[in-house]
Amino acid sequence: MPRAVRERMMMDAAVRTFGRRGYRAASMDDIAEVAGVSKPLVYLYLNSKEELFIACIRREAAALLEAVTAGVQPGVSADLQLRSGLGAFFAHTTEHPDGWSVLHRQARTHGEPFAREAAKVRDELVAFVTQLIGAAAREADTGRGAGPGGGAPADRELAGLAQALVGAAESLAGWAIETPGVSAKEAAATLMNFSWMGLGRLMDGERWPATARR
Amino acid sequence: MPRAVRERMMMDAAVRTFGRRGYRAASMDDIAEVAGVSKPLVYLYLNSKEELFIACIRREAAALLEAVTAGVQPGVSADLQLRSGLGAFFAHTTEHPDGWSVLHRQARTHGEPFAREAAKVRDELVAFVTQLIGAAAREADTGRGAGPGGGAPADRELAGLAQALVGAAESLAGWAIETPGVSAKEAAATLMNFSWMGLGRLMDGERWPATARR
Amino acid sequence: MPRAVRERMMMDAAVRTFGRRGYRAASMDDIAEVAGVSKPLVYLYLNSKEELFIACIRREAAALLEAVTAGVQPGVSADLQLRSGLGAFFAHTTEHPDGWSVLHRQARTHGEPFAREAAKVRDELVAFVTQLIGAAAREADTGRGAGPGGGAPADRELAGLAQALVGAAESLAGWAIETPGVSAKEAAATLMNFSWMGLGRLMDGERWPATARR
C-alpha cells in the first residue's frame, strides 16, 4: 500500500481519536489500532505525537478554511456574503464533527504550540468577518451623511463584534452537531437572524432577509 | 487548621492548576504542592483526581451562576435584564480566569462525565436567556396583533438564538481575558449592541439603548 | 526503611549492573530488580538513568581516590610513595571490580558527559603521578650538577611518562582482576619493577627496591 494512502488513513484515525478522546487521553496505540497499522509505522510517518497532532490541526484548519472560502459568494452584498459563508461553515462542521472538535476544543486546550496553530484559523475567520462588516459599515456610512448619534463602528468595536459573531457561530456549530434534527441550514438561518437583525427587531417579528433597506 | 479551610485551599490550588495546565497535564503532585499540603491529604479529603475535578467544576459553576443571578436586575425590561446579566457575567469571568478556563475549556474537553457537569451550567444560562427573550417576544407579540410575516419566534428558534447569544458571550469572555485593555464593561456593551440591535441597525449607526421603541 | 539506606542499595545495584552489563544494556528494570525495589522508586530517588549513572561514576571515583590518597605514605621518597599508592590502587580495584568497570570502561565509552566525569579522576591520578616523578627528577637533578646528556625530564615528557604509568596500572588492574591467583600485591610489585627499574635493568637481574641509589 503506497505511503500517501497509509498516511491519510493514519491522520483520519488520529483526528477521529483525538477529537473523541482528547489529545492526552488518546494513546498512540489507540490511533495505530484505529488506523489498522502498527505503532512504529505511525512514528515512521509522523514522527511524534505532537507532530501528529499539529499535522491534524493544520489539515482540519485548511479543510475548514477552504470550505468557507469556497462557500462565500463573491461580489454580493455583505449580508449575502456572510450568509453564504455561514452556510458553508455549518455544513463543514456538521459533516466533520471530529475535525471540528480537534480544531475548536482539543487544539485550544492542550498548550501553547497547539493553541497557536488553532488560533491562526480562528483569526482568519475573525478577520474575514471583520473585513466584511467593516466594508458594509463604511458603505452605509457614506450613503447616509453625518447624521446625529453613532456613525460607523470604530475598528475596536468591529473587532469585538467579529469576536461575538464567530463565538456565536462556534456555539451553534456545537448545537447543530449535538442536537438531533438541527440542520446546518437552520443554524445558518438562526445566526443570520440573530446577527443581522438583532434581537430587538426579531421581537418585532422581522426576519432576515429584511424587506431590504439595501 | 479546620478542615473546611484546608479543603478550600486545595480546591483553589486545583482550579488554578487545572485551569492553567489542563486536566491531564496537572498532576496530583502539582496540586498538592501548590496547595501546600501532602498528597495523601488531598486524597483523604477529595478521594480521587476525577472527584476533585468534578468538585472544582461544580464550585466554579455555582460561583458563576450566583454571580450572574445576583447581577440581573429584576423587574425591568428584557434588554435591561440581559444587560445587567452580561455585566455580571463578564465581570466574573474576567476576575476568575482560571475558574472560567476550568468551566469553559477543561471541563468540556476531557470526556463525558466532566462535560456533562459543565453542560449543566451552560444549559442553565441558555435557559435563562431563552426565557428572557421568550418573554420579551410574547410581550411584543400581544402588543402588536397578528401582522403579516413572522410573528414571535417559535420555541425552537428561541433555543437557537439563546445558543448564539451564549456562544457570543463565551467568545467575548475569552477576548476580554486575553486582550489587554478590554474591560468587562466594554465586552458587555459590545454584546448588547450586537445581540439587541443586530449588525443591520449597527450599520446604520444606531446603538443600544435605542431611542427606544419600548 | 530509611531513604539513605535504600538509596545506597540502589546505587550498589546500579554499579553492579552497569559494571557487568554495560550502561546501555543495563535496563532500569534490571537495576530495580537487583536492588529489590520497584522501578518508580529508583526514579524517585535518582531521577533518571543518566543521573543515576553519573552518581555511580562520582561515587566510585571518590572511593577510588580516597583509597589511593589514604594509601600513599607521606613524607618518604618518591619511589616509596608511588609503591604505597599503587598498593592501595590495586587493592581497591581488585576488591571493587564492578566499580572499576564503571569507572574505567563504561564511563569512558558512552558519551561526553560521562567520559568527562571519568576523566576527572584519571586526570587527578595522572597529576599525582606527574607531580611525584617531577619532584623526584628535580631532586635528582640538583644533586647531580649539569652533566653531559639528558638532565631532568621536561614537563611535556613528564606528562607522557605519567600517562604511560597510569595506563600500565590500568592494564595490570584488569589483569589482576581477570587472572586467578594474581594478587594486588603482585601487581604492585610488578609495576614498581617495570616503571622504576625499567626493562633494561630488569634484564640484568636487578629488582626494586634497588641496592639503592637514594
Add this chain to the structure above:
Amino acid sequence: MPRAVRERMMMDAAVRTFGRRGYRAASMDDIAEVAGVSKPLVYLYLNSKEELFIACIRREAAALLEAVTAGVQPGVSADLQLRSGLGAFFAHTTEHPDGWSVLHRQARTHGEPFAREAAKVRDELVAFVTQLIGAAAREADTGRGAGPGGGAPADRELAGLAQALVGAAESLAGWAIETPGVSAKEAAATLMNFSWMGLGRLMDGERWPATARR
C-alpha cells in the same frame, strides 16, 4: 558495483559509526545511511548487528596486527625490535582512531562475545612482547652467570611486565590521539624511555638508547 567493494564500504561505515557513537548507540539505520546503501542490503551481506560488529573487530584487529608485524625489524636486539614495533603501533592507531576505538574501547565494553574477540588481538600483542623480553632476559642471563639476587624474570613475572607495557602503550595511544601536537613518534620515544630505562634511570638523566651496555 561488485559485492566485495560494497561490503567494504559498509564495514568502513560501521567502524566509523561504532567507533564514534558506540556499539549500542549506533543504529543499523545510521550505518546504512553512512554507507550509502539500504538497510536490507546490510543485512543481506552481514546478517546481523552482532555479526557486523564482530566482523569490524576482526578486520581492525587484523589490520593492527599486520601493521605491527610489518613494522618490527627482525633480527636485531630486543630493544630495537620493541622500538620498531611501538612505532608501527602508534602510527597505526593514530591514523585509524575509529578502528582503535572499536578495538580498544567498544569491543571491550559490550559483553563477552565481543570482548573475547578483542582479547585475542591483545593477547597476541602481549604474547609478542612477552616473547621479546623473555628472549632478551634469557640472553642477558646466560651472559652473566648466576650472580646473587634476582636473575632472569620468571614466566609469571614476564606476563605481568608485558601486560604493563601493553597497557602503557594503549594509554599513550589515546594520549596521542586526543592531545593535539603529540605525534606517534613522540609516543613511541616516551614509551621506550619509560619501559626500557625505567623511571629510576630517567631521573638520573639517562635516555634510551643508552650509551649501551649491549
Add this chain to the structure above:
DNA sequence: GATGAATGAGGGTTCATTCAT
C-alpha cells in the same frame, strides 16, 4: 490529623529485523 515511602499500570519512543516486490 497528616505524611514519608512505595508501586502497578500505562504511555511515548526506538530499534533490530523481515517480507514482498
Add this chain to the structure above:
DNA sequence: AATGAATGAACCCTCATTCAT
C-alpha cells in the same frame, strides 16, 4: 541485486493511588 514498507519487543519515564506510621 536491491529496497520500500512494516513490525515485535523493549526501554525510559510518569502518575494516580495506597499503606504503615
